[in-house]
Amino acid sequence: MADRRKIIYYKDELNDEFSTAVIVPKKIDENWNYGGRGFVWNLLHFFIYRIVAVPIAWSYLKLKFAHKIVNRQAIASCKNQSFFVYGNHTNVFADPLVPTFVCWPKDAMVIVHPNNVSIPVLGRFLPYVGALPLPDNLKAGRNFMGTIKFHVEKKRAVVIYPEAHIWPFYTKIRNFPDSSFKYPVEHGTPVFCFTNVYKKRKFFKTPRMVTYIDGPFFADPALSPKENRSFLRNMVFNAMCGRSKLNEVEMIKYVKMENDEK
Template identity: 40%
Template sequence: MAGVQREQFYHEFTDDFVASPEQERTLPADYSWHQERPHLAHLVYWGARLLGGLYVRVFLHVQVRGRAKVARIKGGAFIYANHTQPVGDVFVPMLAGAGKRVDTVAAPANLSVPVLGRLLKLGGALVLPQSMHQLAAFNREVRSRIASGHVVTVYPEAHVWPYATIIRPFVPGSMHYPVASNTPVFAMTTTYQRRRCGRKPRITVDIDGPFMPDEQLPRKKQQSQLTAQVQAAMHSRAQAQNTYTYIKYTKK
């Protein structure tokens, strides 16, 4: 693989290389995922999709392939993606949704990001809960959005590693929601290629699937099977299409 502009060392796959201003931020006990201002949320979302789309195409040099696969699905769906762009990963799912409304699961720390943090909820972010009481409300909101035909994006690696060309292990239980709702899943893999000019690579995003839960299996096995299918698609794309390493991640 060509390139390697710099090397980054890590101890565990849970290491953080991008820290938010308040990395340990917690959700208020009364946090609500329900959109109290749907008209404003609509404007914020489509405005973010327009401006964010320009940003990822013009400045990050992103090409998204396979959106028609998502467009053909009637109803809601899940997208599972590798997490390699601190800002781009906010907007790329909106393009991948092929005109569907896309909501992305995010950590509470993202609420502290200047400007974007204040708009996350209006833009459709599903901020992860931090208590059993909050989990029940969060689960209801995820089910509601899927039932409304939305696409929910999950970054199962949980931690953003800028320009990483490896696929990291998924957080245990990350396939709970598509199995619980019997909803199709897509794999979305970001890979990196050399550009003709400039040090930073070109970015290609490929969508594979859909993968469906096998209802003949127990739920835990359905989750394991979906995880294996999505990881296999991601590994295949990563191995075939990563041709340039901007940051090499090396275990200490």
């Protein structure tokens, strides 16, 4: 029988992007309001996040993917403190939703590309459900780092997709740098990771999504900050690679192009 899987050819697993959305990103400068402070902002956050977004997200994940989380109790071990969570980036619509339930009942603040808050209409509401767009300049960077510190002090969860680019239904873990691990090293917080894998379903073409949680991982006090970035990155990467072997369905086949191919 012929292989009917869609094939995507890639050159650079660190930088190739396969999301089909075409969005002109907003400039995230020193005037961008990251929110989190003030009565009005927090009231809107509670209403949009808890009352509106959570039921919609839960319904979508259950109906579309029969979503299930495994080892949620690992997160509960750090319920009284802040932590950072790293996940694989394989689904345009599910990836913004999964962190809500991985980190529940904590609020999940998700570091995102500016494209996310630039989506017409919807983008205006995403900061109220935890979207923290990456800054575009040094002054915005100071605001961004101050916001991360603020959420850590509030004992919230901060979620990062270290692969950065979406590869729909990809069943392996792409190589990623250790740069984003500077945050837990700087703030002395635990680290978790989650890996979304796809399972066979008897009567549905869309596979089941199962999210596996691993951790907590901690920095080694005997290492320097730079060494700890690499140390934490390797623990997360290895845990995610191990979980990715539990994939049962390959919806899309990714093939690396040689240098002489076009």
